[in-house]
Amino acid sequence: MRCSQLFYPTLREVPSEADVISHQWLLRAGFIRKTTSGVYTYLPLGYRVIKKITEIVRQEMDRAGGQEVMMPIVQPAELWQESGRWDVYGDEMFRLRDRHQRAYCLGPTHEEIITTLVDADVHSYRDLPLLLYQIQNKYRDEIRPRFGLMRGREFIMKDLYSFDVDQEGLQVSYEKMREAYNRIYQRLILSYRMVEADSGAIGGNASHEFMVLAETGESEIVYCDSCEYAANVEKAVCSPAAAGEAAGGRECGEMVTISTPGLRTIADLAEHMGIPAEEQVKTLFYTADQVLVAALVRGDRELNEIKLKNALGCNELLMADEALVRQQCGAGFGSLGPVGLKVPLYADLEVPLMAKISCGCNRDDYHYSQVKFGRDFEATAVLDLRSAEVGDPCPHCEGHLLKMRGIEVGHIFQLGLKYSLAMGAAYLDKDGQQKPFVMGCYGIGVSRTMAAAVEQNHDQDGIIWPLPIAPYQAIVVPVNANKAEQWEAAWRVYEQLKNLGVEVLIDDRDQRAGVKFKDADLIGIPLRITIGPKSLQENQVELKKRWESENRLIDIDQVAREVAEIIKQADQVLIG
RNA sequence: CGGGGCGUGGCGCAGCUUGGUAGCGCGUCUGAUUUGGGAUCAGAAGGCCGCAGGUUCAAAUCCUGUCGCCCCGACCA
Known part of the structure; x- marks a missing residue:
């Protein structure tokens, strides 16, 4: 892709509406624009990142046995009345009426729809377990949207719902998801921690949150200095x-x-x-x-x-x-x-x-x-009514608790029978007995994950995308695109990279080098190949990793292969 | 919803106290000179000052209402 044709309106100054890091950079780098409070448009670069994240999520859900479905955003009130949540959900639900005055909502989540669906079409224990998921926009009329993508009113979310015959089955599904989630966050190359969590209004028994670690995180978590114990402070047990x-x-x-x-x-x-x-x-x-x-x-x-x-x-x-x-x-x-x-x-x-x-x-x-x-x-x-504090003894071992902050990007719940009982969703077991489905639900905030990635990976010049979710993996920058020699060399490298399957930009704009470097840093492209007059005479180009400060000179004929190799190694994390 | 703040060219802001025909920086366009970390010079375009009322000879400025946005709190992926 030529930068001259790419729609990425970058800003020199921070829009006054943004005061969290991820929001500022995503706006400045031309990834998102606000449409209205808590609702954003994803521009080409932003949408590419979203697609990268969802693709990794999709692969891991499929790998864990999930099947993707698409569910409606407009949902009838009756389903929510049946589960009892129409009244409980309160002002956070976007409600609307059609021309006949029938009540609907914009789905804040999809337990009601999926439970109804499965109840209607799954009748036998032979059909279980069943893992269905969706990646879609969801809607919550947040009391106060804030922090850009971090807490929007319209957001992209992956939700998987598991249906099992019994608690043991649920345990198996839950474990699968726990593993899948760990794989996802490792593949995204985000520094994260799985913590014990409160299950809140969604209900159920066990629950874990996946926290991307960041100073600016909204959640406070405690973790043990010597064992694996980690928990949301909301949940952390204060032992006797x-x-x-x-x-x-x-x-x-x-x-x-x-x-x-x-x-x-x-x-x-x-x-x-x-x-x-x-x-x-x-x-x-x-x-x-x-x-x-x-x-x-x-x-x-x-x-x-x-x-x-x-x-x-x-x-x-x-x-x-x-x-x-x-x-x-x-x-x-x-x-x-x-x-x-x-x-x-x-x-x-x-x-x-x-x-x-x-x-x-x-x-x-x-x-x-x-x-x-x-x-x-x-x-x-x-x-036990108090909040855990630094230095408290670990509830599981001799260690002591420490604190850090995180952004909740995933949350997995064992729902148990809550929805199947409320909605009368059941199957026939081996003995011909009606049994309620034992359910779990497993969410990942996709758009929030994008913001969290920026929150965790940036410097004073802009975003530093982890390779697996970067909108483009590499950018070729001829220092002066008007010099035929540089331009031709740049184009040759660009073509080679494309042929190797690298997602690559070429900055063909008639701009000074400084502008191009600043923009490349701002939008966070992980690998930059600079074609400059001095090194070009030696048939060399510069390769710079966005997350490192030094350049490396590489033979111009080697650079494409080198770049492809770096990308391959990053992709190698956990695949297979 | 309670508390605070803000709406003035695309972005960031000044002007408002003390009404008098709207300004700065960045960006954009044209031309020239430039070309390794957000160039320089010369020219230009672009704003019913959020919207609606009111006061006044005259309103960005004063008054009333309204809408939107941001921040703090209760809520949460």
């Missing part, structure tokens, strides 16, 4: 061993009331009363499906709302309104505590182990100290 360390050795005397005028935060009390945060207890109020509840964690800990929500089994968990809390407890935020409280009280595992506790008094400007769990107050339940 961690709590044990909080016990301390000091004796607890009688509960005393202390005057604490104007001291409202943990830090205030630590600073002015000399009470270390780890001897305080934080009392946090929530309304869980309209019911006021209180949660207790040690003063220096963070409450994990996901854990609390899961423990309560509620649909909606919101920070409680201060007026309501004052009405029920007699004090405002900053002076609240568990003693004498009449709302359901959920304590973190560490709370009962604390030697002595300081906490609010439920009376403004007063606190208690020398409080003890079990003596001065009880809890409705004692649970």
Whole structure:
């Protein structure tokens, strides 16, 4: 492809709407343009990357036994009413009506469609397991689209749905997908980590996320410094061993009331009363499906709302309104505590182990100290409610936890019977018995993966595409395309590369060399062959890898083969 | 939805407080000179200042409404 004909409008300046790295570079390099909030058009380079990613995903899905289907984007309300999700999904679903006022939505996901399909046409255990997948646009009317492709309202996603006869079958399908996912991210040459995850609203049992590691990631993950354990902080288990360390050795005397005028935060009390945060207890109020509840964690800990929500089994968990809390407890935020409280009280595992506790008094400007769990107050339940922190012991080994950030690009779930029961989807087993399908679902955010790849692979000059997903693998740059000698040499190399199956650009624009180098760097083409006047006299050209800083001089007749070889090696990862 | 900010040539911005016929840089087009890391000179095109009302002799500027976009929060692939 000639650069003079390629539609890749590059920008010198960062559009003001973009403030995350991937969004900035993808816009500047002419890969995407915004159509409306959270909805993007993929320009030729961007779409080539999307096609590269989907092709790798497709190959691995097929390899794992998946069969590709195409499902509708417009879905009837009835299917969603049947599964019960029409009402649950809320404002995040794009809803529409046809001319007859029948209700539809733009599919945010496809469990309902696929379950209905399989139920209608799969009747026997002989037809299972069945793995069906799709790679399509999906729609979620995000509360707030942001970060460019990272959180769009229209996005490209691969979803595979597995149907098995029983839990053991599901386990096998799940393992297949886990392996396929690992292969995919290795083939994409992205630095990633598989982590234990919360299964959220989609439901089900086991769940893993695939995180592309990046400073700018939205998700925080913890991992063990000595074993394979890794988990989303939402999910990470805080083992009792961690709590044990909080016990301390000091004796607890009688509960005393202390005057604490104007001291409202943990830090205030630590600073002015000399009470270390780890001897305080934080009392946090929530309304869980309209019911006021209180949660207790040690003063220096963070409450994990996901854990609390899961423990309560509620649909909606919101920070409680201060007026309501004052009405029920007699004090405002900053002076609240568990003693004498009449709302359901959920304590973190560490709370009962604390030697002595300081906490609010439920009376403004007063606190208690020398409080003890079990003596001065009880809890409705004692649970793992806090977020894991750096240095916590690993739940699986003697190691300790570390933290890093990641971009969630894949998520696999064991759904179990959730949808098959809700939608009455069943098969006949060997004994002629009706059994619900045991399902799994396995998603990959394709467009998000593209953004994540940029987030992880860039420098001050632009994108550095991993070879397997680069829009073009190589670019031939004659320093001066007007010099016949250079142009002819460049064209010859270009033709050779094409003949070797290399996806290659040739920069035939009448531009100064600097402009061409800047653009090549910006759009991130991995291999650049520069044809310059000096080296050409020696019958040599320069080969530069985008991810390295030095050039290498190569004989002009060798360069095409060399480039093809580098590409072949990158492709060799895991194929076969 | 709550809080904050912004809409002025393709992109980035100034002008608005104190109303008076719209400006800068980049990009684009023409020509010349250039040609190894975003060239130089000369010329040119391109904007009902988001939209709709209002105030005024006069509105990018003041007022009201409305639409869109971005950021922070609740949500998530």
